Amino acid sequence: MPIYKDLEEINVEFNQQATEAFYLLYARFENRAQELDRNKNENVYQQTLAKYLYTLKTDLEKIAVAIMEKNAAIREFEHLKRNLTNRIHHYIQEFTSKSQSL
Numbered sequence: 001m002p003i004y005k006d007l008e009e010i011n012v013e014f015n016q017q018a019t020e021a022f023y024l025l026y027a028r029f030e031n032r033a034q035e036l037d038r039n040k041n042e043n044v045y046q047q048t049l050a051k052y053l054y055t056l057k058t059d060l061e062k063i064a065v066a067i068m069e070k071n072a073a074i075r076e077f078e079h080l081k082r083n084l085t086n087r088i089h090h091y092i093q094e095f096t097s098k099s100q101s102l
Contacts (some may be wrong), residue, residue: 007076010067011083017063022091025056026098033102049099056095060088 005013029052038045064084074080 005071005074007074007080007083010071010074010080011087014063014067014084014087017067018060018087018091021059021063022056022095025052025059026095028052029095029099030102033099049096053092053095057088057092060091064088 029048032048032052033045036045036048064087067084068077068080071077071080
């Protein structure tokens with residue numbers, strides 16, 4: 001009989017992987033953004049931010065899909081999908097918020 005993880009364990013697993021992906025990508029973005037003079041190149045900065053946000057979103061979606069595939073038999077699957085979608089939005093908002101302080 002297979003042992004199923006509960007929703008909380010799955011959320012923790014996602015958050016661990018997502019946090020690592022977030023900080024690795026943010027460090028790269030921060031280095032890139034510091035090379036730009038926002039007064040002269042705001043549009044380049046915004047394009048760079050958009051590129052990194054897109055990369056973050058796709059990276060987090062890949063993590064979420066892998067977790068959902070591993071846990072497809074969970075009873076609360078729809079709840080899991082909603083949770084992961086909400087967590088992805090949270091990480092994107094956090095990235096955007098942190099980028100404003102640069």
